[in-house]
Amino acid sequence: MTPTQQRPPHERYFRAVAVQPQWSAADFLSTEAFRAWMRSQLEMARPHLAQGRPNLVVLTELNGLPLVLRGVPLAVRTGTFERAAPVLFLCHLPRALPVLLRERVSPIRALELALSAESTRLYLETCRDLAREYRVYLCCGSTPMPRYRLKGRRLVRERGTLHNETVLLDPQGNLIGVTDKVHLTPxxxxxxxxxxPGPLEELRVFPTPVGDLGVAISLDAFRSDVISRLEAGGCTILLQPDANGAPWTAQEGLPPDPTNVRDQPVAWLESSWQATTHGRSIRYAVNPMVVGNLLDLTFDGQSAITGRAEDAPEPRSYVLTEPRPGFLALMPWVEEADDPERLREVGRHLAARSGYPRENRYRVGVLHADLTLPPGEVPTPPPTEHERALGALLRGEARLPTEHLLWPLFTLGGVLLLALRRKR
Structure with a gap:
């Protein structure tokens, strides 16, 4: 770079990296398997990391959700999540049943809350260690997580609450902030x-050397209320972790207008691409998508990094859509045919339990783009009580106790005694 090309002293110059991994149920059966799967994603990203400038790595939505399978291979052998759920609940009955009765939640939420301490600790510590080792700003994806508060040196869980939550970390593994998904899919x-669902009014923007980060998890990036709030907060980098639970070339119709049925890639143009090409403050967006068949569920998509049309003038786009400016980087789909019916057929063949030779043969990979932003002007938001608790946990200053096992056993005994009395 010549002296005339030198950048302003406070200009932010960094690299954004989106990882498109493939998951399977086996990745979540043990602590070691989960750590290895998460680490493999940073290893995929390693060759794409820039030297001499900050790196932002963005992972995919709900990459901690299948941790409920940990330690119960029998649940995986059932083949479907519908059959796996009761197996998991029965295996964890002494812990899940008291949560069900005490907090008046559904069996599936009771199960997730009963296991949340171990899952949260494993998820956060794994991500912290990866951010430190690879020296990156890390958007960890998202995972189901309760709300916590500090009580002395312990984290105390808020009863009944379980958000789809993104965690942002700096290269030292310190917490930058968290964001909860506002608009949930069915x-x-x-x-x-x-x-x-997370409260809209709690969405905030986090200023960093890799942009003023705003998170819109999956469906949130399609919603004008979320995008408007993030833009009002000065968001310059939109992060959209995603797990699209359907064949990519299938059609969809989601709330608020389920009758508005269209090809999924057409719908996807209404999220990150629209936010960067038609928005105000949002200059770039990073949208990684997980692929793979998880038991009987299908996940597919095309990860992308988008920007303004003048930043990415080369016309290109998702399959089943017309080429257009605005894509800085785009993951090719498994096939680039011009025939829409052929593409839809391939999507069906990839899907879970299709029985075709191409079943579960998705494309994985990594995208990157070098991005530049002017000096930041967004103030750092004060941490919430929940963020203070997670920050203390990541620093080793607080612990996250598991659900007490004696009281669940007493509760279970009481329930059984009550049932026997009623039979008399």
Missing amino acids: AEEAGGVDLT
Whole structure:
């Protein structure tokens, strides 16, 4: 770089990296398997990390959700999540049943809350260690997580609450902030994973050397209320961790208008691409998507890094859509045919339990783009009580106790005694 090309002293010059991994149930059966799967994603990213400038690595949505399978291979052998759920609940009955009765939540949420201490600790410590080892700013993806507060040196869980939550870490493994998903899909609501929607008013923007980060998890990036709030907060880098639970070339119709059925890639243009090409403050967006068949569920998509049309003038786009400016980097799909019916057929063949030779043969890979932003002006938001608790946990200054096992056993005994009395 010549002296005339030198950048302003406070200009932010960094690299964004999106990882598109493939998951399977086996990745979540043990602590070691989960750590290895998460580490493999940073290893995929390693050759794409820039030297001499900060790196932002963004992982995918709900990459901690299948930790409920940990230690129960029998649940995986059932083949479907519908059959696995009761097996998991029965295996963890002494811990899940008291949560069910005490907190008046569904069985699936009771199960997740009963296991949340171990899952949260494993997830956060794994991500912290990876951020430190690879020296990156890390958007950890997202995972189901309760709200916590500090009580002395212990984290205390808020009863009944379980958010789809993104955690942001700096290269020292310190907490930058967290964001909860506001708009849940039907699969995340009651009858599915049964998560708690996050409050819109709690969305904030986090200033960093890799941009003023705003997170819109999956469906949130399609919603104008979320994008408007992040733009009002000065967001310059939109992070959209994603897990699209359907064949990529299938059609969809989601709330608030389920009758608006269109090809998934067409719908996806209404998220990150639209936010960067038509928005105000948002200059770039990073949208990694996980692929792979997880038991009987199908996940597919095309990860992308988007920007303004003038930043990415080369026309290109998702399959089943017309080429257009705005894509700085785009993961090719498994096939680039011009025939829409051929693409839809390939999507069906990839899907879970299709029985075709191409079943589960998705494309994995890594995208990167070098990004530049002017000096930051966004103030650092004060940490929430929940963030203070997670920060203390990551620094080793507080512990996260598991659910007490004696009281669940007493509760279970009481329930059985009550049942026997009623029979008399």
